[in-house]
Structure formats: C-alpha cells, structure tokens
Amino acid sequence: MPLSNVSSVCSGRSRVIDAAERLFRARGYNSVTMRDIAKEVGIRQASLYYHFESKEQLFVAVTELEFEHHHKGLQNAIEQQDTLRTQLNCAANWFLSQPPVHLLSMLHTDMPCLSEENLKKLSASSRRCIFIPVQQMFEVAQQKGEIRSCRANVLAGFFLSVMESIPMVISGNEVGAKQVIVNEMIDVLLDGLTPK
Amino acid sequence: MPLSNVSSVCSGRSRVIDAAERLFRARGYNSVTMRDIAKEVGIRQASLYYHFESKEQLFVAVTELEFEHHHKGLQNAIEQQDTLRTQLNCAANWFLSQPPVHLLSMLHTDMPCLSEENLKKLSASSRRCIFIPVQQMFEVAQQKGEIRSCRANVLAGFFLSVMESIPMVISGNEVGAKQVIVNEMIDVLLDGLTPK
DNA sequence: ATTATCTATAGATCTATAGATAATGC
C-alpha cells in the first residue's frame, strides 16, 4: 500500500469494494464472476484474493457496507422530521436517491448461496439496518396516535416492497415521475383510495 | 413416448417442466443447473436436451407457462367479484394459494441473463398475464367511481410488490397469518392509516 | 520487510453435442 490511510477512496481494497458493490447490485451474486470484478477494477482476477479470501467473503463485506450505508442514510433522512408523512417522504427520497438495493432479490436469490453463518449475518444486518428503522417510524406514529393500529412490521414490508418496485414500474421515465409516485404512494398509505 | 397424449402429467416432457419450474422458482435461473433439474426428474443431464434445445429455452417455456397459469388463476379469481375490495381479496388469496413467483427477482436477476429476444418475450408475457389484469381492476374501479383518481399502473405495482413481500415478512408463521395480513393490506389500501 | 500486483494452473463445474441403445407402435 503506497499512500496514507486505510479504506481511502483510491486504495486497492476500496476500489475492489466499489466495483464489486456496483456489479453485485446490478446483477446479483451468482451472475457476477471474480473476473468481472477484476476487469472493472483493472487488475487480474487472482489479485482479488490478496484483498478478500473468497468471493463469498467479498460479497458479505460489500453487502454489509451497503446496508450500513442505508442505515445511516435512513436515520439521517428521518431524524429531523416529526410527522409520519414527512418521515415517509424523506425515507422514500433517500431510497430513490440511491441505486436500488434489490433487497427482495438478495433475500431470495443471493443469500441462499451463502454459508449458513453468512446467511444469518446478512439477514440480521438487513433487518437491523433497513427493516427495523422503517418499522419504528410506524410504531412511533402509532404511539403518538398519528395512525390507527396496524402491525408495524406489515407496514414496513409494505413500504419497503413498494420502494423496491418503483424503479421497475417507471422503467426509464423522467426524473420527476419518481417524486409524483412517492407522493401518490404516501397519500394512499395515509388516506386510502376510498373517495371522501 | 410410450403412452397416450402430449403433455400428460407423467410424460417425460412435462415431468421436466414440473421439475424445472420448481427449481427455477425456488433458486432462480443462474443458481439452477441442468444437472439439478435432471436429478429432480430422475434422468441424466444430457437427456434434457432431447426435450429442450437449451437451458434458456427451457427457462422461457417454463416461465411462460407459469405466467399463463397465473393469468388464468387471476381472471378466474376476480371474475365473479363486483367490488374492488372483494376483487383484491380474491386476487390476493389466489397469489397466496400458489408458490411465490418472485417476479421482482426474475425481472432483476434472471431476465438479464437471457437473449434480447427472450427478454422481450418474457417481459411482455409477465406484463400481459400479471400486471395488466391487476391494473385493470383498479381502472374499472376508478371508472365506477369506487375509488378516487390515482395512476392505475402505480397501484398495480403497489399491490403486486406487496404480494411478493408477504411470504418474506411472515417467514414461516402460521397459515392464518397470511389472511390477516391480506385484510390489513386491503384496509390500508382502501381506507388509509389516518384515524377517522 | 511489506504491500500489491502478476503469471500459470489445478480442480471443479456447466452447457451442449455425438453417437449408442432399449423399448414401443405400426
């Protein structure tokens, strides 16, 4: 390592992490090879094993960082907001400002390829970083009487799965469309579809 | 072929289709090998190529049948219902009565592995068989003034993505839980969360 | 001496093809 500090943006290791994150997120664990990642970084495939002991370890490291990133982003997005509506809006904008996580795909297709231990680790991580914070928004709103009683974990799954599907529904439309859809979603969630 | 008619339940071809459907649905295109499928059927891997010219063609055939199956099941589930609420309930129960399609995973992870032509074919098929029928439920309800104005395609994405996430949220719970969650979802969709 | 790369390759798959073989139906 030539220069300065660990995990700097241009250190070898973090360039590997960046490339791997981009590729794994875009195509999933099984569709990405170590060769693909090496090519993206601009080194030889075998050189990746200097930084990570296996493809699986690389995936786990990359994915935990991704979850942690969303954890911070989410907390930061909602901490100033004091109504559920504005919290949902900020949380939704946070998700839409980032490349999609494809959490459902990860849980369904990628995770089962990992060892039992790593599966547990990533499941716990996705829960702690992404699911729980969203669930808590709903729990708090319920305690404040802002919304009626309804299972908070169902609502969290609700919200997150809709966020995952938005990039698919609009499929390459204008940028503004996302914002409109988010507002429609929140209106439906809070006020329903029945005409007043 | 020893006995009777084409595509009988126990003809070789349809046993291949059954096994392939089960495996592809459970683990996705890339994580399933032709060897896995052959093993499940109880024949040798090379014998699969007597029935299908390639893994990709097998996947496409299997997936189109799956979509078509859901198309029929969906139409059948909602045709007798004359309010949106009961239609949504029946559609939801149809989906939950079947093994999950994992449509989001398919669109994100599996489809991009296919040729341009097959990608188009399956995209169109999923749209026609699954997305459009759900969208139409909302459109009709809107025309009847049953619900207020809101983009029907957004609502369809909404409904479908929530259906996909339900098996993940409850993760191995009691059977009755699904029905409770479906009811909560429909209540939220129609009446919102804001207390009256 | 440590860090970060490289070349070369072992060993394990995976898809797909070629050609043989057994059973059935006419």
Added chain:
DNA sequence: ATTATCTATAGATCTATAGATAATGC
C-alpha cells in the same frame, strides 16, 4: 421408424492457490 433415454466427452468457464516480481517505506 420413432421415442426417450444413456454414456462419454469437448470446450468453456469459474474459484482459488502457488509462487514470482516490482515498488514502497524503514
């Protein structure tokens, strides 16, 4: 003759290891 399987294998990957090499920092 047709149908549905089999064995054997080519050819292409893919992950991971071994060992060489160049550059940097003390």
